[in-house]
Amino acid sequence: MAVLDIHLLGSPVLRERATEIAVVDDALRAFIDDMFETMNVACGVGLAANQVGSTQRVAIIDAEGQTFAMINPRIVSATGKESKEEGCLSIPQQYAEVERPALVRVKYLDYNGNVSELQADGLLSHCVQHEIDHLNGVLFVDYLSSLKRN
Ligand code: NI
Numbered sequence: 001m002a003v004l005d006i007h008l009l010g011s012p013v014l015r016e017r018a019t020e021i022a023v024v025d026d027a028l029r030a031f032i033d034d035m036f037e038t039m040n041v042a043c044g045v046g047l048a049a050n051q052v053g054s055t056q057r058v059a060i061i062d063a064e065g066q067t068f069a070m071i072n073p074r075i076v077s078a079t080g081k082e083s084k085e086e087g088c089l090s091i092p093q094q095y096a097e098v099e100r101p102a103l104v105r106v107k108y109l110d111y112n113g114n115v116s117e118l119q120a121d122g123l124l125s126h127c128v129q130h131e132i133d134h135l136n137g138v139l140f141v142d143y144l145s146s147l148k149r150n
Pocket residue numbers: 087088089090130134
């Protein structure tokens with residue numbers, strides 16, 4: 001395993017839309033293992049491939065006692081609204097309240113390529129949405145007013 005370099009705000013890859021993964025194979029799993037090591041060293045609760053310079057459509061989560069990879073994740077339902085403070089390993093030392101749907105259902109392929117579905121609320125819901133945003137080139141600061149962003 002290897003610790004990968006985390007790209008910071010301003011790096012173009014953070015603004016790219018990650019592309020669907022066709023095959024879940026050992027090469028992808030090795031990359032996911034590296035992502036986990038990178039996230040753990042950085043003490044993060046989530047990490048998307050864009051943040052380590054890849055446009056593969058995969059993100060990982062370690063929040064609320066749940067640790068998993070989401071390959072080609074897709075939000076299938078979103079209800080309610082909730083504000084929570086968010087940060088991002090690509091935007092160090094910046095935190096802000098972000099309002100998002102409170103409850104989401106997400107479908108994805110897991111580490112072994114099996115179709116999985118998860119219902120998430122609370123912090124986990126925000127984390128899942130934050131990481132899927134990364135795969136669409138969206139950062140949490142995009143939700144802030146220009147006043148707060150500055
Ligand atoms: Ni982030």
